[in-house]
Amino acid sequence: MLEFLPKLSITDVLDIVVVSAILYWILLSLSKTRVVQVLIGLLFLLVLGVVAKLLHLYTLSFLFNGVITVGTFGLIVIFQPEIRRLLAKFGESRFGILSADEESERIIEEIVRAAAVMSEDRIGALIVIEREIDVDNYIESGTVLDAKVSKELLITIFWPGTPLHDGAVVVKKNRIYKAGAFLPLTLNPNLPQTVGTRHRAAIGISEETDAVTVVVSEETGAISVSYSGKLIKDIDPQKLKKVLTGLLIRTPQKDNRFRFLKRKFHEENL
Structure with missing residues (x-):
């Protein structure tokens, strides 16, 4: 009864599952971008092209073939940022970028403490923490500092009236690399007008890029975190520390617990 069905081997099934998983991951990653709208348009053109061939509409088929040929190269150029982000996301490190040492933990602590103070005093701030992808190609101007990350320095930079307070601070390789940098604005049309x-x-x-960004609102003092095109709004300093640790620290949580127990044992034997 089922003899007309093709016989599938284990290799064929594995091939189908892998391809399906890759396509699902790609569509899921692009689901909130403008690419989806274009894919719907291309699907409509594809259906139109098939109908034109079935009905022997030669002129329409000729135009359709020309659009497909030119459009393929055009899509690569137009959606270069989306393709780059997709590849960067695929190659992103699972446990973050900072090594799980005391310096990395200190940097997160300093950023959290600075954000807490600036939130209470309603000082606007924008702190970019570089991960795997170099942010130099996406930021404009900025003053190179190459300074140690500290709560006091961050607050001083963003203090109203200082020359660098309007731009962003870029943290790179555990150092404050630049201040007063200008970043590309998102073109996401779905964001509400209230987003500053x-x-x-x-x-x-x-x-x-795959950078993680901390924002302090000058109007409300609310703390937010942005990564992978997402924005987590209105979080407290404790939640900020947890989010930054989860995004930036490479070592799994069990190593953090071991380090905590080791430190505790050392303190008890002093």
């Missing part, structure tokens, strides 16, 4: 320039810049750099 700092938040749009934070989302913009996280769309182009």
